[in-house]
Amino acid sequence: xxxxxxxxxxxxxxxxxxxxxxxxxxxxxxxxxxxxxxxxxxxxxxxxxxxxxxxxxxxxxxxxxxxxxxxxxxxxxxxxxxxxxxxxxxxxxxxxxxxxxxxxxxxxxxxxxxxxxxxxxxxxxxxxxxxxxxxxxxxxxxxxxxxxxxxxxxxxxxxxxxxxxxxxxxxxxxxxxxxxxxxxxxxxxxxxxxxxxxxxxxxxxxxxxxxxxxx
Numbered sequence: 001x002x003x004x005x006x007x008x009x010x011x012x013x014x015x016x017x018x019x020x021x022x023x024x025x026x027x028x029x030x031x032x033x034x035x036x037x038x039x040x041x042x043x044x045x046x047x048x049x050x051x052x053x054x055x056x057x058x059x060x061x062x063x064x065x066x067x068x069x070x071x072x073x074x075x076x077x078x079x080x081x082x083x084x085x086x087x088x089x090x091x092x093x094x095x096x097x098x099x100x101x102x103x104x105x106x107x108x109x110x111x112x113x114x115x116x117x118x119x120x121x122x123x124x125x126x127x128x129x130x131x132x133x134x135x136x137x138x139x140x141x142x143x144x145x146x147x148x149x150x151x152x153x154x155x156x157x158x159x160x161x162x163x164x165x166x167x168x169x170x171x172x173x174x175x176x177x178x179x180x181x182x183x184x185x186x187x188x189x190x191x192x193x194x195x196x197x198x199x200x201x202x203x204x205x206x207x208x209x210x211x212x213x214x215x
Contacts, residue, residue: 013060014139016206019172025051025087038204044070044077044176045197051175054207057085059169061208064137069099069129072195076180077101078188079200081136085168091115093166095145097136101179102189104130109147109155113164123154133203140166169213176200 018038024031030043030050042050069079079099085092094112105128110120127134137148145166147155159165176198180191 013141013208013211014062015209016062016064017209019054019205019207021055022052023055025053025175027051040174040202040205042174042176042200042202043197044178044200049077049176049178051087051173051177053087053171053173056212056214057169057171058083058208058211059213060141061211062137062139063172063207064135065174065202065205066133066135067129068131068133068201069104070176070195070198070200071130072198073192074101074104074130074195074198075189076178076185076191076193077176077198078179079176081138081172081174081202083138083140083166083170084173085166085170087171087173089115093168093170095138095140095166095170097138097147099129100188104128107136107149111145111157111166113166116164119157121155123149125149133201135204140170142167172205172207174200174202 020035022033027047027050030047031052032041040052065081080097082094082096084094091114092112096110098108100108105125107123107125108120110117135150139146143159145157146153178191179188
């Protein structure tokens with residue numbers, strides 16, 4: 001991805017920089033990070049999965065990564081790239097890309113305000129996300145959210161008067177986890193696990209250069 005920071009017309013909160021540091025929330029031995037190559041791997045196996053995030057929150061901006069999801073029979077698993085004000089907080093704001101293991105040719109987008117979501121949309125990728133790297137971008141501002149895949153906008157949501165809209169500072173997160181218990185397996189499929197380990201790779205990860213929020 002061309003760095004918007006190289007273009008002076010880019011709004012300040014959309015200028016980006018490579019991700020240099022991460023925090024790992026759980027199973028650190030199932031997550032690797034190389035700052036020099038700007039690459040992260042997350043593995044799901046007998047240990048379960050793992051989740052990483054940025055050390056700081058951001059208030060608006062552009063977030064991007066090249067992603068290759070795990071290969072094999074991934075039924076039941078959820079791979080993702082998302083923003084959240086705080087994972088596990090019932091009043092969180094959130095903006096998602098979620099890959100559903102039962103079908104690696106689709107991706108789900110969604111967003112939450114004060115813990116309320118139910119704004120899911122399914123997008124046909126036109127490719128299998130486990131067979132190569134593709135670029136996924138979230139552009140978030142005060143008045144709109146845009147989701148891009150390989151440079152093409154797939155969804156745009158504008159703030160509407162009287163309706164909730166994400167406005168809390170958010171971390172960039174990613175994880176791999178077994179979601180097969182949700183909706184009796186109808187969401188991501190039943191977990192099979194015949195091709196462990198499942199490794200999802202993220203590279204060329206970029207975050208906002210000037211909208212980090214301390215604390």
